[in-house]
Amino acid sequence: MLLFLPIFLLVGVSWGSFLSLVTIRIPKGESIVSPRSKCDNCEHPLSWTENIPLLSWFLLKGVCKHCKQPISMRNPLIEITSVILFGISIIANPSCIDGSSNLLISLSGCIFFSILLVLTIFDIEYLLLPKTLCYLGIIVGLITISFIKLSITGQYSISSVIQDNFFATLIGFILFRAFYLITKLILGKPAIGVGDGNLIAMLGAWLGLNGLGLSVVISILLGGIYCSVGLIRRTIHRGDVIAYGPFLSLGGVLVWTFGNEFIINILI
Numbered sequence: 001m002l003l004f005l006p007i008f009l010l011v012g013v014s015w016g017s018f019l020s021l022v023t024i025r026i027p028k029g030e031s032i033v034s035p036r037s038k039c040d041n042c043e044h045p046l047s048w049t050e051n052i053p054l055l056s057w058f059l060l061k062g063v064c065k066h067c068k069q070p071i072s073m074r075n076p077l078i079e080i081t082s083v084i085l086f087g088i089s090i091i092a093n094p095s096c097i098d099g100s101s102n103l104l105i106s107l108s109g110c111i112f113f114s115i116l117l118v119l120t121i122f123d124i125e126y127l128l129l130p131k132t133l134c135y136l137g138i139i140v141g142l143i144t145i146s147f148i149k150l151s152i153t154g155q156y157s158i159s160s161v162i163q164d165n166f167f168a169t170l171i172g173f174i175l176f177r178a179f180y181l182i183t184k185l186i187l188g189k190p191a192i193g194v195g196d197g198n199l200i201a202m203l204g205a206w207l208g209l210n211g212l213g214l215s216v217v218i219s220i221l222l223g224g225i226y227c228s229v230g231l232i233r234r235t236i237h238r239g240d241v242i243a244y245g246p247f248l249s250l251g252g253v254l255v256w257t258f259g260n261e262f263i264i265n266i267l268i
């Protein structure tokens with residue numbers, strides 16, 4: 001599979017560039033086809049040499065050729081994240097589809113990671129996890145994982161897929177909706193958003209019940225560390241709303257990449 005690495009990296013950087021554009025334009029109701037990308041400061045339309053994913057930012061040294069103002073780090077950050085995610089999809093070892101072909105694991109990983117990346121961008125920038133995208137992620141996840149599991153001869157049955165992935169999705173929905181309602185009732189405001197519950201259900205569809213549980217544990221640990229450090233450094237204040245989606249997504253990526261056993265060994 002390492003032979004495919006250059007192709008995955010090239011597709012990853014272009015795909016990241018596309019996702020970056022989509023996540024800016026769709027919330028504004030703008031077309032993703034036209035107009036051409038332009039500088040945020042002087043609105044000068046970018047030529048193709050100024051618009052090569054990742055490379056242009058480095059060649060221009062992060063400064064617009066026309067107005068000499070710094071170019072936002074947003075695009076290169078999303079592009080580099082996409083490259084990394086596509087790269088690690090090749091070496092990933094997800095327990096939920098153990099025994100499948102490397103190519104199927106890599107391709108399905110790219111789909112899973114792409115959905116998580118878009119959800120992370122939305123949650124960081126708009127404090128929103130779009131319902132449609134979470135539901136789409138659930139449907140695509142259930143179809144992809146069912147297809148892969150059932151294509152592995154003799155290892156999984158339809159009932160095992162339903163018991164694991166479909167059940168995990170349902171648990172994600174029910175438990176975290178209940179958690180949302182209970183904390184809203186007791187604390188006066190919910191401890192997590194409805195969107196987080198949808199994302200957790202999506203993780204269940206892709207990772208199965210064990211993978212879902214591990215992702216949630218990782219997200220709680222990482223979110224806890226982030227908030228503690230932020231409170232100590234006073235970059236976060238009591239009552240601030242924190243996007244939880246990125247921690248859940250990171251949990252999902254780690255569990256998919258390293259597999260359940262490895263994560264359990266690290267945690268225990």
Ligand SMILES: [Zn+2]
Pocket residue numbers: 039040041042043044064065066067068069
């Ligand atoms: Zn400019």
